[in-house]
Amino acid sequence: MSVPVDPRSKFFTAMKEKMERRAREKNRTMEPWKDYDEMYLSARLVEEYHEWMNVVEHGGVGSDRLYEADELLDIANFCMFRWIQIKEKND
Numbered sequence: 001m002s003v004p005v006d007p008r009s010k011f012f013t014a015m016k017e018k019m020e021r022r023a024r025e026k027n028r029t030m031e032p033w034k035d036y037d038e039m040y041l042s043a044r045l046v047e048e049y050h051e052w053m054n055v056v057e058h059g060g061v062g063s064d065r066l067y068e069a070d071e072l073l074d075i076a077n078f079c080m081f082r083w084i085q086i087k088e089k090n091d
Helices: 007-025 038-057 063-090
Strands: none
Touching: 007 063, 038 063
16 A cells, blocks of 8 residues: 655655756756845746746646646745745844
């Protein structure tokens, strides 16, 4: 009998895999909160939010739902980057 996988674990794993894949593909850092300033990361977060909203506003069905899920991973990753940046400056 298999143990069900917690959906939160799937989400965290997907976030990490996407971040690592992007870093490898574009030869980027694995710690963008150290290498980019607050304005850049905040602007990228807003950009990703607008990309997600565009998918939502245009009906996101079928494969578009998978694209929507992918955009949500981008938003989550940029939220994490900013969160770490803020915490590191204030801890």
